Amino acid sequence: MRRFLLILLMCMAVVPAARAQDDTTVSGRFLLTDMHGRPVTDETYRGKIRLVTFGYTFCPDICPTILNTLSVALEQLGPDRAKVATLFISVDPERDTPAHLKEYLNAFPDITGLTGTPEQVAAAARNFKVRYERQKPDGDDPKVYAVDHTAALFIMDREGNFLARMPHMSAPDRVADRVRSYLAPRKAED
Amino acid sequence: MKRRAFILSAAALAAFPAAAAKGQRGLIIHDQPRPVAAIDIRDAESRAAGLDTLKGKPVLLNLWASWCMPCVAELPALDRLKPALDAKGVVLVALSLDRSGKVAVANTFARLGIKNLDIRTDENRVAAEKLDAPALPVTLLIDREGREIARFIGAAEWDGPPAARLLDALAAGNPLTPDMAPPPVRMGAAP
Numbered sequence: 498m499r500r501f502l503l504i505l506l507m508c509m510a511v512v513p514a515a516r517a518q519d520d521t522t523v524s525g526r527f528l529l530t531d532m533h534g535r536p537v538t539d540e541t542y543r544g545k546i547r548l549v550t551f552g553y554t555f556c557p558d559i560c561p562t563i564l565n566t567l568s569v570a571l572e573q574l575g576p577d578r579a580k581v582a583t584l585f586i587s588v589d590p591e592r593d594t595p596a597h598l599k600e601y602l603n604a605f606p607d608i609t610g611l612t613g614t615p616e617q618v619a620a621a622a623r624n625f626k627v628r629y630e631r632q633k634p635d636g637d638d639p640k641v642y643a644v645d646h647t648a649a650l651f652i653m654d655r656e657g658n659f660l661a662r663m664p665h666m667s668a669p670d671r672v673a674d675r676v677r678s679y680l681a682p683r684k685a686e687d
Numbered sequence: 688m689k690r691r692a693f694i695l696s697a698a699a700l701a702a703f704p705a706a707a708a709k710g711q712r713g714l715i716i717h718d719q720p721r722p723v724a725a726i727d728i729r730d731a732e733s734r735a736a737g738l739d740t741l742k743g744k745p746v747l748l749n750l751w752a753s754w755c756m757p758c759v760a761e762l763p764a765l766d767r768l769k770p771a772l773d774a775k776g777v778v779l780v781a782l783s784l785d786r787s788g789k790v791a792v793a794n795t796f797a798r799l800g801i802k803n804l805d806i807r808t809d810e811n812r813v814a815a816e817k818l819d820a821p822a823l824p825v826t827l828l829i830d831r832e833g834r835e836i837a838r839f840i841g842a843a844e845w846d847g848p849p850a851a852r853l854l855d856a857l858a859a860g861n862p863l864t865p866d867m868a869p870p871p872v873r874m875g876a877a878p
Contacts, residue, residue, distance in 0.1 A: 558712065558841045558873050559822040560755040562815040568786055569812050604754040604786060635873055666821045 523651065523659040525549070527621035529586065532599040532610035539657040542582040546679055547653040548672070550665070551627045553589035553644050554601045557635060561648065561665055564605050569669035570676070571607045577680055578607060586621055587612040588629035588646045625651060652679065712841045714853075714868035720834035723748075723827070724817035728782060731789055731806035738780075738833060745777045745857045746829040750820055752784040753791045758824040761842035761872060762799055768846045768854075769803035775858040782807045784814055784823070828857050836863060843869040 525547075531537045539547075548570075550563055564585060571578045585602065587593035590612045593601075598610030612618065622629055629646035648665035652675060660679055663672060723738060730736040738746060749765055751758035765781055772779045781804045785791035788808045796804065814820070818827065826845075828837040836857075844850060850869035856862065 554754075554756075556755070556757065558757050558871065559824070560752075560757065561822050562784070562820060564754070565752070565784055565786075565812070565815055569816075572812075601754060604752070604791065606786075641873075668816050 523626050523662070524624045525651065525653045525657050525659055526624045527586070527611070527617070529611040529613040529617055529621060530595055532595045532602060532612075534595045537611065539653075542584070542657070544655050545580055545582040546655060546660075546676060547651075547657065548581060548583045548676065549586065549625065549651040549653060550584075550649070551586045551588050551622065551625070551629065551646055553587050553593055553646070554597065555589060555592050557641060557643050563648070563650065563665045564602075564608060566665075566667065566669050566672065567650070568605045568607060570672035573670060573673040574676060577677065580680055581676060583608045585610050586618070588618060588622065588627075589631075589644045590615055590618045592640070652676065654679065713871060714837060714839050714863075714865065716837040716863050716865065717835065720830060720832070720836050723829060723833060723835050726782075726814050726817055727810040728780070729788075729808050729810045731793075733789075736805075736807060738829070741778050741780075742833060743831055745831050745860070746827075746833075747772065747777055747779045747854065747857070748827040748829055749779070749781045750784060750814060750818065750823055750825050750827075751781060752823055753795045754785070755823045757842040757872070759795060759799070761824055761845070762795070762801060762804065764844060764846045764872075766799075766801045766803050768850070771846075771851075772854060775854060777854060777858050779804070780807050781805075782809055782814060784809050784812065786812065828853075828863070830857070831860060839869070842872040844872055845869060 526539050528536070528538050548567060550567070552561065552563065567583055571581065571583060574581065585608050587598060587610065593612050595612060598612055602608050602610045627647040627649070629644055632643040632645060634642045650663045650665060650667060650672065651659065652661040652663070654660050661675060663675065725739065726737060727735070728737045751762065753759065762781065765779060769779050783792045789806050792806045792808060822840070824842055826839045826843070827835050830836050847869060849867060853863060853867035853869060856867060
């Protein structure tokens with residue numbers, strides 16, 4: 498009986514803990530600089546659903562198509578895209594300066610690039626439960642390096658609270674559908 | 688306890704799917720040829736230039752975008768390769784996934800001094816999804832029946848001798864082997 502109770506206790510402790518780690522502890526708070534050089538926080542985007550992803554622009558050998566996916570999803574949202582803030586947070590603040598992000602994101606007009614000091618970026622990543630790790634330079638040039646990072650897309654509500662996490666490889670129409678489900682009143686559940 | 692370890696490791700995996708970031712690279716030869724999804728490809732005059740117009744010819748289909756630096760770094764080699772491929776009867780299609788379509792392509796081509804590649808754009812911006820390309824560049828080797836027989840993930844030295852063997856085999860309809868893989872190209876310096 499004691500053993501049974503112990504197991505029961507463990508199960509009760511473990512399952513919510515795992516769920517908490519996956520979902521509710523993504524606070525989504527940040528203090529960063531946008532690509533126009535303005536300081537921004539999650540409060541800056543109050544009133545909008547946010548699509549948030551982490552990455553970097555100097556991909557040395559292959560580049561994820563996540564920003565392409567996001568811009569197609571935004572097109573599919575039509576006028577509703579005005580209710581969405583799409584944020585690309587750099588995990589490579591040394592090379593991804595605001596000016597560089599602005600130039601890079603010319604290719605994705607509805608996406609806002611955010612960067613900051615290494616400490617600010619680390620804090621933002623921590624709050625999203627995102628991990629990233631700068632790799633050793635590939636050759637002699639210390640400026641040529643990759644940054645491994647968590648590949649995920651976060652959807653946050655109008656107050657900046659966590660709603661959902663989707664894989665990087667999600668199809669654009671699935672992302673658009675999910676955002677629509679959150680835009681529609683009383684349809685917050687998947 | 689086992690369960691706990693399982694849940695914790697599952698949570699850790701979800702938190703850092705390094706596989707997605709690192710992914711597969713290089714030449715992947717498929718066990719079986721695969722059908723290639725139909726994509727609305729347009730030329731510089733916005734006319735239809737889909738793979739269905741190339742029936743009966745082997746195709747090297749390169750997916751690129753102006754925002755993808757390794758893709759852009761690979762374009763000059765593809766440009767040099769094009770006349771030799773034409774002579775072999777292989778059609779080289781460099782398909783841009785750029786949102787701004789031919790404007791982005793024309794600007795990139797002008798900047799790089801591209802002479803031989805034709806402007807090809809992904810009209811509905813679905814190529815990455817339909818061709819299962821979560822990262823760029825990726826180059827599909829398509830046989831004369833219009834089936835994908837292999838793909839190269841990442842940038843390659845397309846105009847060197849190893850690539851020539853691979854492309855000769857594609858042209859002749861001969862089996863591809865792993866030793867035909869062209870060397871990958873990594874960015875030499877941050878531009």
